[in-house]
Amino acid sequence: MSKVHLITEALIEEITKAIDKADSIYILTSFVMKSGVDILKKPLQRAVERDAEIKVCTGDYLFVTQPEALQNLTNISEKIEVRLYKSNGKSFHPKAYLFQYGDDDGSLIIGSSNMSRSAYTHGVEWNLMMNSETSIDTYEKAVREFMKLFLHEQTVPINDETIGEYKKLYDQYHRENPNLIRTWTKAEETELMIPKTQDTKTVEIVKETQENYGPISPRHAQIEALEALEIVKEEGYEKAMCVMATGLGKTYLAGFFAQDYNRILFIAHTEEILKQAKRSFQHIMPERIYGIYNGTTKEHRADTVFASIFTLANERHLNKFKENSFDLIIIDEFHHAAAKSYQRVLDYFQPDFLLGITATPDRMDGKDVYGICDGNVAYQLHFIEAIQRQWLAPFHYIGVYDETDYSQITWLGSRYDEEELLRAQLREDMAQKIFESWEKHKQTRTLGFCSSIKQANFLANYFKSKGVRATSLHSQGSEIPRAEAIKMIENDQLEIIFTVDLFNEGTDIPSLDTLLFVRPTESLTIFTQQIGRGLRLADGKKHCTIIDLIGNYRNADNKLSLLDTRTADERKKSADAIPQVPENCFADFDLDVINLINELRKKRQPRKEQLRHAYLDLKMELGRRPSYLELHLYGDSNAVEYYQEFKSYIGFLYWAEELDKHEEEVFKANEAWLKEVERTGMSKSYKMIVLSYMLSRGLDGWLSPVTPEETASYFHKYLTAKEYRKRIDFSDKQGKRLWDYDKNKVAKLIADMPMSKWSGSSKGLLTFEGGVFRPAFDVEPGHNETLYEWTKEICEYRLHRYFERKSN
Template structure:
């Protein structure tokens, strides 16, 4: 029987066969999430009924999507083909066994929506008993591949596959109808699929707190709505009322009328609702953190949006008062220049992390087309005080007529439809807007002082195409969802990875007919300018070592490009050749953290807030103790340590934590009682450093 998705679809045929069979065998070269979403309910049902399931697929040409494999993690018997001598893998075969009868589909259909439902595919269905030589040959050949040329799908392998995965351009042709499906369905998509799996696993392991770090524009709010579905009372905390209103719409989309919704902010104090959307400024007041309003265990599930702010006093009041069954922190930028350790607030449990590089490679965010424009402003003449440029002097340098002319010229040359420009100050933004208006460019300005109603009206006009460009300072760094932005202008010196990625992220959201985000960055000789290539490569905090666009390891996310003016490249090369001694840079970095925290930093503080990886300190100074000694930062007690004590500290730093008993043993030795044993069985670098911080 021929199945061509004409009168009968491959999906309908496979669904029926899965339900009627006792043993299921699937042997396909690739699996896309669009197709697996159709089959996974039937496969999970079959697994729960105790049916034997064997699935063999491959990472050949990296076509198989990580999300599809995440959905298969709960099904035992899933394997990945691996044969170094025969790297290509193209079978499309489905086998269903019932006692002595075997049903087989062989043809052109892999697992994708197009292959199973909408595309022109040919698959031949036939059946017979185990005495049939052709059927026996097929089963024997499959067992050979499955047993000898494959490995079991594991979470560790999949995490690595996801981080290195790059969606190919031709995949859009494999599933041309899939985007239309997404518009009609309300279910986890993009990063939400692996993140939900990781959150489920972390709760199974005993954690009641978790941090999810994902790039701006991926849909963190939807993740929290999906993840909270098994909890009764939910609290969502954010710092702006606009975010709370948008969040309520998101939760309503998921929960519909199965839950009641309320707000707790400056104007409304609702308490008897299933889901409360609360302003941190209001809820954190001592009058409201009381039994009169909410008991400590009133909420089963608490979400803290923009969790990088959570070390602030207002957030701490809320976190210290409530005792939920589960706490979820959401952020795109965990490493902030404040004095708090937000990782500690989540027990150093990062359940899932997806930076903008991984998101672009997976096709979840829009690729960028970056232009580094040479800015001849001489920043060396601008005073540098307290870790930043003197604002008045900076403003005066940025509003010179020749610079305004340069920006306008480049804007007219490269602009698309909807532009956002980030300025250094209110004065700078106002001058830019006035200059653009004078040149007949439809522009507006949004600042902290802009009223909410005016802000909403401006954004509405912008989305309707009635504005060309909006000038702002930092107000758009967080909590703004304007997917139509297709051009971003950096008109300020930006040397912070966090700020750069936040502002770049404003334009990375996907949008119909937006194939690339255009970025105009006016780069001069300001401090940290040489880090831009590292930022664009997706090097996160702790790895921001200057590199040149000419370096071999200057690799951009899939579909992205970067073009720097020659004078900028010359400057980068000059800075690279004149880089200071590494030892001096480490000392300077340490002193910056010390000034920031107003105390002698621990090794964990330097890991969290410093720019250089900890292993450099340990490599260059042999131990953390030696480094502190070199910078004269040992306290009186530490100066009296014996050689044996110093050797023991060095031993703790260098010993391999390969056995689960080591950390509890050290904790017991130092009188530290772990809150949960499972917390200390996580051997990530961050966990290792956390333990060492406790020990020292």
């Protein structure tokens, strides 16, 4: 076969040949049809049988992809990973097939063929096929770009839950567009993809020259974080997370911590962060050997490897390393770590210690990333506290009223419809208001955050027409190169840069003293990152001015909590929704903004519905009902709120109609017991450890009577298995440590503390008489298995949450 050749017919022959010899198979297709799955079924089954890696990414644009096709694709084998790109109305047209044969050989097909029978057999299609040796750079870039799209935040895993949700949207769309569905039914493979003109928003990172901070030694928050990490290690933890505001030196913290380890893996999601981290580590430990592992460079034998997650998540590259290759693994920008790519890598390696560093946990309560670290946050310093300590610059926040009615703009699940938003934004009167607000409050150097390239260009041109030295920077080419524009604003040759998603992570321009927000806040994480761009300390800089246009968009009131020194409970109890900022900061709002925020607060969705939505989001991600502990670790809402509202997690499931008829019967008959396990006080962990022992006896024995002596060995082993459990909870009434096992002493402790006290407070559900502890309620035989599993879920959750809370 020639190195590059054109395929205009019978594409399935080339695809089948490639599948039959490939170790890795990546398919990217705009849509999937049942006929296409049928024709690929046997080749894919053969690939599964020889343990080939198979990934398929498709899209929902115009709802051409058939739900049945997705179901059939997943039915081939659970080993095939399928994800659906939620286009939110944005055109989605890729067609690519990537095959890897061993370590050094591969092929790539790119052209017009989606996954359908006609595209593979008799349709008029053009596809170009090339060997990796023709251009290894092109091939590796294709692999990287596939992985980025496959693991993009807008893709969802295909499972029974997500297929069900997609089918509802699919059916609704085709009911509203009956002519389209008749056309597709008649000629299944006809592609009716109507392009929609829009800006392409590619997130890029700009990294400037590292400032010289003098001697390389820990400072400020780094000293505190290193001390906290040492305590964590002494307590027996093997994982930890550090949350440090932008500007406090997270990468240098990681480098200082890494000095005690021999082999280190540093993982990040951008090339710029990898290169920056390598330079930082070299400043601290110049004697080490450093290597980059990404799409083009494979220096995997170095002492410290800086790896791109998009390359490392590829199974072929992952298998180049042994599971115990690294003593220490560091995940930078750890709020990305909940993504499947990171989880795959973390599941593979077995380091002595895992350290996650981030300025912004992905969700505001951080449950997803906290869960990856077993709930252990060693150190946490957000930008508000860093400002109070004078480690970051204070801010002057100006809330300017934006009279745009965002309720009339379509919300697409994660963002506003771009065309509708642009119609509201690209107006002369709006530009004039933005200019006047900026002119009134600005200092010397401004970064303006826009929602689209068109808006950035529009505002840059408008400001220039007013005599302002302005430019726009974005992913589709700019009038001034990025590095030059950054130097120009530092040297006072530019007054303002309008940008789109280029300055969210990894960017250092300490002299910036004004931020201008002319976009609705859709992501609180990104808003936090962008605020951090202006808070770095610099000579002559007294504060950062934040000029923010606030309208009735989603998150308008939530975003202000990021500036607030009050706790969440204090904010809930207060009638005032306007934030209380640190003493060295200042906040001023237009009267219309104050009225708007108070009105939005009154219309907040009831908490029960918020909890339902958070639960359903997680259920969709997992493809099944989450356990109580999973809800706590990965859910959007705080798991304790489910207890507060419904008295038990199972009570919530009953209210949300998530139980089948049998489960409803079990819940109604045993509600008192489930509430008891949820509500019983835990000044110590002892009650749940006793319950854990009872459950360890299995389905048939968990409700049998138990004695303190019988429980003692399990109780002692549980509390001494982890250093932090031993330190937190294992002492008798006199404070004497019981770390050396003495059966009689441990049994006495169990009798005095959990068994006697719990029997007395359980309202007759438990008894402790004659040295025997037993449940005093009856369970119908048909209910036992379900009740056992539910009790186990609650017990595991309560033990985890107890030690998590005590450790923090």
